[in-house]
Amino acid sequence: MTDFNICGVLVHAQLDHVDQVKAQLEEISGVEVHSATDKGKLVVTVESESRRFVADTITGFTNVNGVLSASMIYQHSEDLATEGEMSA
Numbered sequence: 001m002t003d004f005n006i007c008g009v010l011v012h013a014q015l016d017h018v019d020q021v022k023a024q025l026e027e028i029s030g031v032e033v034h035s036a037t038d039k040g041k042l043v044v045t046v047e048s049e050s051r052r053f054v055a056d057t058i059t060g061f062t063n064v065n066g067v068l069s070a071s072m073i074y075q076h077s078e079d080l081a082t083e084g085e086m087s088a
Contacts, residue, residue, distance in 0.1 A: 003049045008074035009058055011042040017066025018042070024064050028057060040068075051077060 013021040018040050022033045025044060030053070034043045044061075046054050061070035 004080050005051050005054045005077045006045060006047045007054050007072050009044040009070055010073050011044050011061055011070045012068045013040045014066045014068060015040045021064055021066045
């Protein structure tokens with residue numbers, strides 16, 4: 001893997017769909033749901049080698065039944081090949 005991309009996302013789900021939303025999001029490659037509140041907010045990360053995959057995945061969250069919104073809160077990318085060369 002030469003690139004590393006990770007985004008932190010706050011997903012707001014309908015209260016009666018939180019468990020369904022969580023299950024559907026966790027089926028997506030590179031997606032992890034870390035926690036969910038009783039008010040329907042989920043803390044999610046998306047990881048991939050591809051920046052486009054990460055962006056498309058987050059955009060696609062709004063197509064999941066029960067999702068009201070998805071907001072990227074944090075983004076980090078690095079070229080691991082360059083990073084390794086710098087530390088050698």
